[in-house]
Amino acid sequence: MTEATARVQSAPLGPTAEHRGRVEDIADGVAMISGLPDVRLDELLHFDGGQFGFAQVLEPDRIGCVLLDAARALQAGDAVRGTGDVVRVPVGRGLLGRIVDPLGRPLDGKGPVVAAASLPVERDAPGIIDRELVTDPVQTGVLVVDTLFALGRGQRELIVGDPATGKTTLAIDTIIAQKDSDMICIYVAVGQKTSAVRRAVDALETHGAFDRCVVVVAGPATPPGLQWIAPFAGMTMAEHFRDNGQHALIVIDDLSKHAATHREIALLTRQSPGREAYPGDVFYVHARLLERAAKLSAARGGGSLTALPIAQTEAGNLSAYIPTNLISITDGQIVLDARLFQEGQKPAVDVSVSVSRVGGKTQAPALRDAAKSLRLDYAQFLEMEIFTRFGGTIEPRVQAQLTRGQRLRAVLRQPQHAPMRLIDEVALVLAVQEGLLDSLTPEQVGTFRDAMPKAIDETAISVARGNTATGTLTKEDRAALLAALRTLTAAVESPDV
Ligand SMILES: Nc1ncnc2c1ncn2[C@@H]1O[C@H](COP(=O)(O)OP(=O)(O)OP(=O)(O)O)[C@@H](O)[C@H]1O
Ligand SMILES: [Mg+2]
Incomplete structure (x- = not known):
């Protein structure tokens, strides 16, 4: 007996039973189906027209089927069967x-x-x-x-x-x-x-x-x-x-x-x-x-x-x-x-x-250290700003806090699609906290910000490298970074010198 004949003889040629359901009604991508008692929740259903859907709602005598294909060619009375599989x-x-x-x-x-x-x-x-x-x-x-x-x-x-x-x-x-x-x-x-x-x-x-x-x-x-x-x-x-x-x-x-x-x-x-x-x-x-x-x-x-x-x-x-x-x-x-x-x-x-x-x-530890009190400071500033809006004399201490808050708000502004490196984020927050931006005008803050990544890379290269790798900042790194930022502030304040 050849292999081919053996395969033919072993093939299940008898009749097979299959549940076939019927579309009862159809609207806006959802079909109600009757006659499929064995379908499970989320089962993939196959319509005779070639479309697919899945069983979303099971009721005793009908199924709510959500269509995955356009419903245009489907109509009430169409045949459908369960696939025994789910959507993959x-x-x-x-x-x-x-x-x-x-x-x-x-x-x-x-x-x-x-x-x-x-x-x-x-x-x-x-x-x-x-x-x-x-x-x-x-x-x-x-x-x-x-x-x-x-x-x-x-x-x-x-x-x-x-x-x-x-x-x-x-x-x-x-x-x-x-x-x-x-x-x-x-x-x-x-x-x-x-x-x-x-x-x-x-x-x-x-x-x-x-x-x-x-x-x-x-x-x-x-x-x-x-x-x-x-x-x-x-x-x-x-x-x-x-x-x-x-x-x-x-x-x-x-x-x-x-x-x-x-x-x-x-x-x-x-x-x-x-x-x-x-x-x-x-x-x-x-x-x-x-x-x-x-x-x-x-x-x-x-x-x-x-x-x-x-x-x-x-x-x-x-x-x-x-x-x-x-x-x-x-x-x-x-x-x-x-x-x-x-x-x-x-x-x-x-x-x-x-x-x-x-x-x-x-x-990252470096950022956590720098940003520790930032949230509270910023919240305080926002409240204080509302109070001082009504005018009156402002204490120098309050004025200093207001200036600091305004600078922070300015640096939190960020153009779209311009992600910052971790080191630049740390540096910017440090610059605000240390008051390096207090004396700058809003435009100068923008200039500072744009020039900062290059300045960091040039003057404190080891800082940049160490920081992105481990997310920590040693004392020396911090000092080097601050020195670089101070130089930058001075350069931004008086560009001609
Ligand atoms: N940081 C940003 N700086 C400048 N422009 C921005 C900034 N963020 C968003 N935009 C601009 O604001 C507009 C709305 O942004 P976006 O589409 O992201 O908003 P959305 O909340 O997702 O809107 P929708 O509700 O329509 O989905 C866009 O034109 C986008 O370019
Ligand atoms: Mg959107």
Whole structure:
């Protein structure tokens, strides 16, 4: 008997039973299906027309299926079957430098993605035994964040603010700052305008950070199922690096749009609406998602996944449903304020309500020493400024404090896409604390700032090197750095001498 005949004879040629369901009704990317009693939650469903969807809601006699493809060709009565599998995405280094949709299909015309594996989008978060405390810093290169609200690897920090207050820019700048670090960045755009995504990608490309990035895009016109799954897909892609002992950063832009999509799907599948018409499980959905960010224990490879979810507020209202949910899920929030933004204080971080609950401990020692009393001083200054606005005579001591505060505010202003090195951050804070900027005009502070990196590199090279390597500053280094800064102040004050 030849091998071929043996194969034919052993092939299961008998009839096979298969459950086939039927589309009962279909609207806005959600199909209600009957006749599939064995389908499990999140199971991938395959329509006869070739489209896919997944089971989001299970009821005794029907299934709410969220479509991952356009619903145009589907209609009531169409046949559908369960696949026994869940939604999966490709993972691995092949995704770096690519723009993909939430199922990992290329959107950049650079050919197919070479995947190391294909993993489910819904995965369990690491358990408590597998986790380690957050101990290593994330250098965002944004002075106000690194000094006052330092982030650690494995932390979840919410970026929240009104429309157009620089939320995306802050996140993109953090990614740009990682271009020479060992962090891999995943930027997930959910329901964002194509032009905004284009701008973000352009910034990443121009500043040389794109090769270490994966951009996952689900535009506002894509089926709600794709938008819903995007943050989870991005998490799976990022987790792959975390689980291989590497470090990853995921930005989810933004979870307010994601919550709106979740609400839309819930209303279409007739789940009961709760506060602000969101279904009761929206908290659970976001908690489940963000719990997957973690710093892993050495036994699990010591990798980390840091999450920067973004949320939008209206008229600065942090106590709306979704922002409060996210604030309570994350390890802190960076609040961007529309008034500060209009006044030109960019990044418009509101220091009175922003907080980082775990990252402070991870701050580089040099920066921690320099910035120790900064937050309190700045808060005092802001209050004092309000009082002194009404005029009257001001004591010289108060006047000195006001000057110091104004200089600090000036240095906390930072143009977009210009991440700072750790040594420059330390130096700038030192310069403010030591009063080296007090006698400079605002324009001169700008000049000082621009000339500083070069001055540090030229006169205190050993400081620059030591500092970036270990994040500490010895007494001698500090003295050398201060001397360099003093010389620079003098040069800026009287450029002709
Ligand atoms: N530090 C900065 N310096 C100068 N311009 C900035 C800075 N941060 C943001 N901007 C500018 O402000 C505008 C709004 O920024 P961005 O798109 O990041 O805000 P957003 O809060 O993400 O907006 P949306 O709500 O539309 O998503 C952009 O044109 C951006 O270039
Ligand atoms: Mg944005």
